[in-house]
Every structure is written in C-alpha cells, then in structure tokens.
Amino acid sequence: MCQLLGMNCNTPTDIGFSFAGFSKRGGLTDHHTDGFGIGFFEGRGLRLFLDDKPSAQSPVAELVRNYHIKSENVIAHIRKASQGINSLENTHPFQREMWGGYWLFAHNGQLRPSFAPDFNGKAYRPVGCTDSEQAFCYLLNRLRAQFPDRPCPNTLFDALAELCAEIRQHGMFNFILSDGRVMYAHASTLLYYITRQPPFGQAHLIDEDMAIDFAKVTTPNDRVTVITTLPLTDNETWQQFACDELMMFDHGKLVRRHRPENPVYLTQEEGLEIARKAGVSV
Amino acid sequence: MCQLLGMNCNTPTDIGFSFAGFSKRGGLTDHHTDGFGIGFFEGRGLRLFLDDKPSAQSPVAELVRNYHIKSENVIAHIRKASQGINSLENTHPFQREMWGGYWLFAHNGQLRPSFAPDFNGKAYRPVGCTDSEQAFCYLLNRLRAQFPDRPCPNTLFDALAELCAEIRQHGMFNFILSDGRVMYAHASTLLYYITRQPPFGQAHLIDEDMAIDFAKVTTPNDRVTVITTLPLTDNETWQQFACDELMMFDHGKLVRRHRPENPVYLTQEEGLEIARKAGVSV
Numbered sequence: 285m286c287q288l289l290g291m292n293c294n295t296p297t298d299i300g301f302s303f304a305g306f307s308k309r310g311g312l313t314d315h316h317t318d319g320f321g322i323g324f325f326e327g328r329g330l331r332l333f334l335d336d337k338p339s340a341q342s343p344v345a346e347l348v349r350n351y352h353i354k355s356e357n358v359i360a361h362i363r364k365a366s367q368g369i370n371s372l373e374n375t376h377p378f379q380r381e382m383w384g385g386y387w388l389f390a391h392n393g394q395l396r397p398s399f400a401p402d403f404n405g406k407a408y409r410p411v412g413c414t415d416s417e418q419a420f421c422y423l424l425n426r427l428r429a430q431f432p433d434r435p436c437p438n439t440l441f442d443a444l445a446e447l448c449a450e451i452r453q454h455g456m457f458n459f460i461l462s463d464g465r466v467m468y469a470h471a472s473t474l475l476y477y478i479t480r481q482p483p484f485g486q487a488h489l490i491d492e493d494m495a496i497d498f499a500k501v502t503t504p505n506d507r508v509t510v511i512t513t514l515p516l517t518d519n520e521t522w523q524q525f526a527c528d529e530l531m532m533f534d535h536g537k538l539v540r541r542h543r544p545e546n547p548v549y550l551t552q553e554e555g556l557e558i559a560r561k562a563g564v565s566v
Numbered sequence: 567m568c569q570l571l572g573m574n575c576n577t578p579t580d581i582g583f584s585f586a587g588f589s590k591r592g593g594l595t596d597h598h599t600d601g602f603g604i605g606f607f608e609g610r611g612l613r614l615f616l617d618d619k620p621s622a623q624s625p626v627a628e629l630v631r632n633y634h635i636k637s638e639n640v641i642a643h644i645r646k647a648s649q650g651i652n653s654l655e656n657t658h659p660f661q662r663e664m665w666g667g668y669w670l671f672a673h674n675g676q677l678r679p680s681f682a683p684d685f686n687g688k689a690y691r692p693v694g695c696t697d698s699e700q701a702f703c704y705l706l707n708r709l710r711a712q713f714p715d716r717p718c719p720n721t722l723f724d725a726l727a728e729l730c731a732e733i734r735q736h737g738m739f740n741f742i743l744s745d746g747r748v749m750y751a752h753a754s755t756l757l758y759y760i761t762r763q764p765p766f767g768q769a770h771l772i773d774e775d776m777a778i779d780f781a782k783v784t785t786p787n788d789r790v791t792v793i794t795t796l797p798l799t800d801n802e803t804w805q806q807f808a809c810d811e812l813m814m815f816d817h818g819k820l821v822r823r824h825r826p827e828n829p830v831y832l833t834q835e836e837g838l839e840i841a842r843k844a845g846v847s848v
Contacts (some may be wrong), residue, residue, distance in 0.1 A: 326653075336608075371610075371611060381693060405714055551772060
C-alpha cells in the first residue's frame with residue numbers, strides 16, 4: 285500500500301514538519317521505496333516534484349524538506365508499486381489541467397481489472413499504466429462531460445460523491461484530489477485527518493524524534509488540516525474517515541462530508557489486512 | 567526577451583554543462599531574473615522543475631545542476647516577464663497531456679493582442695495570463711481537432727508548419743516543443759542549434775569559464791543536439807535558424823526543416839533590436 289499526505293490551509297503554510305515524518309516512511313521507517321511525489325499549489329500555479337528514488341534518500345525530497353515552500357494545498361505520495369513498474373510516469377501525484385486550472389490526484393489502493401474505462405477519443409488519457417492514473421483520467425472525463433465549465437465546489441462535491449460510489453465498486457479507492465482551492469479526500473479503508481487551529485499545541489512525530497510547538501510558528505488566524513493514510517504524530521487526536529466517506533476541506537476546514545448511513549471504521553490492522561488480501565503491498 | 571534551451575539526443579544525456587552556462591543568464595551574466603523552468607522527459611514520464619526565483623540563485627536550479635538527470639529530451643526557459651506577472655503559473659515550460667502523452671512547450675517572444683483565441687469549451691485552456699501559454703493551448707486544441715489520435719511525427723510536422731505560419735502573423739514566435747520523442751523548434755528571430763557527434767571535441771562556455779571534453783563523457787554512438795536562443799559556447803560552430811523556419815529533431819539529428827524560399831538570417835544585434843521594439847525586454 286502506498287501512503288497519502290494532503291494539506292489544506294487558510295494561509296500559505298510550510299508542510300515541512302509533516303513531510304519530515306512522512307518522507308521517512310519511504311525507505312527508513314517503512315518500505316515505500318518505489319519513489320515519491322509532492323505537488324504544491326501556489327496561486328494558480330502548481331509545482332510538482334517527482335522522483336523514482338525513495339523519499340528518504342531522494343535529493344528531490346531533501347530539496348523539498350529544506351526549501352520551505354509555502355502553499356495552501358499540498359498533496360504528497362510515497363509509493364510501493366503494486367501495479368505498474370517503478371518509473372516516473374507511474375509516480376503520483378498525477379497532474380492535469382481542467383477548466384483552465386490545474387488538478388492534482390494521488391491514490392492509495394488497488395482497482396480490480398473490472399475497472400477498465402475506455403479512453404478512446406477522450407479528453408484525458410493515462411500516460412503510464414497504473415489503475416490510479418486511469419481512475420484520475422476517468423474522473424476528469426466524467427466531470428468535464430457533465431460540466432463544460434467549472435461548477436462551484438459544492439456541486440462538484442455531489443458529482444464526485446456519485447463517481448466515488450461507482451468506482452469503489454471495483455476495489456480500494458483511497459484518494460486525495462485538489463484544484464488548488466479546495467481539497468477532496470475519499471476513503472475506502474484507512475484515511476485520517478487533523479485540523480490544527482488556535483489554541484495551537486505541541487506535536488511529536490511518530491517516524492522521527494522531532495517535535496514542534498505550532499504556537500511558535502503560526503498566527504492566531506491560521507487553520508491547517510492534514511490528511512494522511514496513517515497518523516503522523518503520537519500526541520494528537522486524529523479523526524478517522526469512515527469506509528466510503530468523502531470529505532471536502534476549504535481553507536483548512538472540513539466543510540462537506542458524505543458518509544454512509546451506518547459508518548464503519550476499520551482498525552489500522554483491519555485496514556492493512558484488507559490491503560494485503562487485495563494484493564496491495566503494505 | 568526570455569531565453570530558450572532545448573536538448574534532443576539518441577541516448578539519455580546529462581544537460582549539466584549547457585545548463586550551467588544557460589542558468590547563469592538568469593541573474594548573473596544576463597538579467598532574466600523572473601524565474602526559470604526545466605522539464606526532463608524520462609521514458610514516458612516528465613519531470614518539470616519550476617521556480618519563480620532567478621536561476622542563478624534558485625535552490626531548484628542548484629538541485630538540477632547537481633542531480634545530473636539524464637534525458638533524451640529537455641526543454642528549459644529563463645524568463646524576463648514581458649506579459650503576465652512573475653508568478654508560478656506564468657513560468658515556462660508549460661505542460662499538458664495530449665493523446666496519452668505529455669507535451670512540453672517554451673516560448674520566447676511576444677504575440678500582439680490580435681492573437682486572441684477563444685478557449686470557450688476547448689479541451690486545453692490557459693491557467694496563467696501569458697500569450698505563450700495561450701499559443702501552446704491553441705496549438706494543442708488545433709492539433710487535437712485535426713488528429714483524434716497521435717499521428718506520426720512527419721504528419722504532425724506538416725500540421726505544425728501551417729499553424730506556425732498562422733500564429734507568427736501576430737508577432738515574435740520562437741518556441742521549442744516536445745512530446746518526449748521528437749523536438750520541434752521554430753524561429754521568428756533568433757534561434758541556434760548545434761549537433762555534437764563523433765569525433766567529439768572540446769567546448770568552452772561563454773557565460774562561465776568552464777570547459778568540457780565531450781570525448782571523455784560520451785560513447786562513439788552518442789549524438790546530441792542543443793538548441794538555444796543565443797550560442798552557449800565560444801569555440802564551436804552553431805547553426806542558425808532562418809526567420810520563420812521550423813525544424814524537427816529526432817534522436818539528436820535534424821530530420822525535417824521547413825524554411826522560407828528566400829531565407830533571412832538576422833544578426834544577433836538585429837534580432838535583439840526587433841525584440842526591444844516589440845516591447846520584449848532584452
């Protein structure tokens with residue numbers, strides 16, 4: 285299983301602390317050694333760093349750790365290949381332009397061969413050979429067919445909820461998606477989030493003996509949500525997504541959620557076991 | 567005027583030497599201080615590094631200089647803003663996916679307001695506010711309308727030649743375009759190229775006191791073409807594009823050229839003067 289990291293904030297924020305812990309999982313504290321990627325929205329622009337080296341050893345990850353890029357929307361991914369060889373074109377997040385804006389998508393899971401969209405003549409087509417990029421292109425094609433121009437985030441959320449219900453019939457579909465304004469996240473199995481806002485406290489990483497006092501690096505107006513496959517800190521309370529739940533975050537805040545009537549929450553062990561059984565390396 | 571750099575080779579090659587000289591022009595030996603970008607095709611994948619800092623001081627440029635990424639197709643650009651504020655979404659090269667492959671485009675020049683394509687309902691739409699990104703999206707929309715699937719490079723070359731003739735009516739249109747297989751380059755004013763192949767010799771940079779003996783870092787089968795706005799070395803013979811000439815390079819070799827019947831070659835002074843008069847900063 286790969287791991288996902290997302291950040292959505294109300295002010296440009298340095299993801300350095302979370303990325304420090306997260307990137308250790310690529311080759312040091314965990315074995316997601318098939319490359320990594322991280323994309324930062326900056327204004328309308330998008331900066332995407334990809335590397336086929338493990339994030340713990342990658343010079344690109346080192347640049348990201350030291351450069352302190354500030355962004356309101358960030359998506360990162362560390363990869364343990366389950367489909368598709370370890371090459372750059374199969375490295376998440378994937379990027380496309382739709383409606384005159386950039387979109388970024390990262391996936392954790394595995395879709396069965398029953399998910400086989402026809403991309404013939406379609407606007408968005410996969411470049412690599414992962415189920416993840418197929419799912420991303422399929423989502424974009426469907427959304428564009430439905431909306432010739434960008435609808436408001438709420439309308440898009442409803443359309444996305446229907447598409448998620450369709451796609452997750454084919455397998456594990458944990459993903460984070462952003463257009464640089466809001467962030468959408470969907471869980472089939474394991475996904476957590478935390479919203480940090482005043483009063484800010486201390487946080488301590490699980491993957492590295494590193495702590496931060498957020499009160500010292502924030503202003504009283506800051507609000508930051510971090511979304512991740514498995515919690516990054518051991519002294520904070522992370523909220524769990526229910527299975528099949530879709531959320532939308534805007535300016536660091538959870539603003540919409542689409543949750544099953546009888547929500548099911550997996551333990552980490554159960555979630556990892558499902559991934560193992562689905563043939564997703566964990 | 568911004569400056570362009572392209573490399574097309576028959577074997578993955580490190581652009582480090584050329585980029586060392588080229589990137590000095592971003593803030594040290596020249597004043598292209600509004601950011602830079604460089605994109606490397608690797609297999610079907612594409613790795614694009616963008617920075618709004620001048621290339622001479624940018625940590626991203628330093629990473630590129632030190633990381634020695636090997637690629638068969640590279641496009642780089644240093645920017646002195648003439649249209650569009652200095653922000654990431656206006657930084658070249660621009661990237662899009664077409665026909666299931668990535669495309670990279672960088673432009674040097676200025677198109678007049680008479681160039682105002684309608685992007686309503688179109689597949690590719692600009693994200694930033696430059697004439698350059700408009701031209702790229704316009705090219706892609708026209709090519710996709712003409713070819714539902716990827717045609718062979720020769721067919722594409724002919725279509726591109728017609729589109730270039732149309733767009734350059736609106737102003738200076740020097741560009742480099744690649745799909746990771748071949749490289750297309752078009753000059754309105756100044757563009758040079760050099761093809762290095764056995765017997766390899768020594769080269770010495772203009773912008774930095776740095777020399778290289780290509781015989782020591784190549785094999786007898788290597789062939790590399792470098793394309794640039796102004797020659798990068800002072801002891802080699804660079805070939806000049808005629809005004810309104812389009813070329814196609816494949817595996818490091820010039821394979822097609824579309825040249826006016828009576829080719830005109832500008833001196834560097836004439837080319838820079840035209841740019842100045844067009845309001846393009848030089």
